[in-house]
Amino acid sequence: MSIFKSHIAQMGAYKPPLEGRDPHEHLLLDFNERTLPVCPAVKQAMIDFIQDDRLQCYPSYGNIATRLADYCSVAPEQVMITNGSDQGIDLIIRSACREGEEAIIPGPSFAMYHQVAKVENLKIIEPSYTKEEGFPKQAVLDAVSDRTRLIVISNPNNPSGTVVNRADILEIAKAAPDAAILVDECYFEYTRETVADVVDQYPNLLITRTFSKTWGLPSVRFGYVISHEANIRALLNVRGPYDVNQLAIAAIEAALDNPGYTEQYVKEVMEVSKPMFEDFLNRKGIDYWPSVANFIWTFPDNPEEIEKHLRTNHILVRPKADESGKVGLRVNLGNKAQTERLINTLSLII
Numbered sequence: 001m002s003i004f005k006s007h008i009a010q011m012g013a014y015k016p017p018l019e020g021r022d023p024h025e026h027l028l029l030d031f032n033e034r035t036l037p038v039c040p041a042v043k044q045a046m047i048d049f050i051q052d053d054r055l056q057c058y059p060s061y062g063n064i065a066t067r068l069a070d071y072c073s074v075a076p077e078q079v080m081i082t083n084g085s086d087q088g089i090d091l092i093i094r095s096a097c098r099e100g101e102e103a104i105i106p107g108p109s110f111a112m113y114h115q116v117a118k119v120e121n122l123k124i125i126e127p128s129y130t131k132e133e134g135f136p137k138q139a140v141l142d143a144v145s146d147r148t149r150l151i152v153i154s155n156p157n158n159p160s161g162t163v164v165n166r167a168d169i170l171e172i173a174k175a176a177p178d179a180a181i182l183v184d185e186c187y188f189e190y191t192r193e194t195v196a197d198v199v200d201q202y203p204n205l206l207i208t209r210t211f212s213k214t215w216g217l218p219s220v221r222f223g224y225v226i227s228h229e230a231n232i233r234a235l236l237n238v239r240g241p242y243d244v245n246q247l248a249i250a251a252i253e254a255a256l257d258n259p260g261y262t263e264q265y266v267k268e269v270m271e272v273s274k275p276m277f278e279d280f281l282n283r284k285g286i287d288y289w290p291s292v293a294n295f296i297w298t299f300p301d302n303p304e305e306i307e308k309h310l311r312t313n314h315i316l317v318r319p320k321a322d323e324s325g326k327v328g329l330r331v332n333l334g335n336k337a338q339t340e341r342l343i344n345t346l347s348l349i350i
């Protein structure tokens, strides 16, 4: 007999396959991360913070929301910082939904949405993404009821790499005005697609973003939510005053001072590495989902064998099953040299 709510005691943990991931031993193409270290100024800012003997003080966030607001072209009152976008997802779902209400979470998608929805004991409705249509817009609209309290739009979606256009997002936001429309813009810097500019007109839109991907800082855990000012005020009632650590703030300020290192990386991944890898897949006749992000969901005939071959050659990719259970390999791209290494290694077996 557990002291906890029975549905929580019976749940499984969200356990990403982290074991053995060593960037010095492997080329890591399995978590959609940046594959290169961050710029020296970001590392130096963290070292300087430690040397300045402030570790004994509680965090205080200064003007970071204003700096982010500038970066996003929104008002500072429309931004809240979080401990990774995972925390943004958690706060939004926890604050918006009551036990037994309905969450529409198209799948397959990022595991955190289900995890939090299960913690809140929501009824999950999961229309399927398809290779032909991508986001199942009509099925989502059809599933909206007066019990719908959450709709997740992962944009672009992980693992499919598919995008939902702005008109469709706004149509869904209008169709479910009492639901939180969680638009996950985790990969924003790759796509530049956003609805941040209309959060005032659509008060049920809640956008989560992160410094974990293009900015290369998943280890410091820093994300942010963009939404209508009233939503941000409400979410700040739930988020703790110190949930984001001060070392992360030092890193993020330096990152924002040096956007070039991110822009350059995005350019190389999207304009050189991705087309190179797509060309390889096309030449080899390997099926894949068209992606707008830095990762591609590929469906070779023998995914297990290929994953093992890559692992033996110190390259990690991520097996991910589609809605029919067919296993594909989600591969994120790095710089040109890393992509050449990937292609050369794959060529030994395909």
Ligand SMILES: Cc1ncc(COP(=O)(O)O)c(C=O)c1O
Binding pocket: 031, 032, 083, 084, 085, 086, 087, 110, 154, 156, 157, 158, 184, 186, 209, 210, 211, 212, 218, 222, 223
């Ligand atoms: C779609 C999506 N959202 C959110 C996250 C989590 O980001 P963070 O590290 O900011 O919690 C990921 C990480 O893989 C993701 O793919």
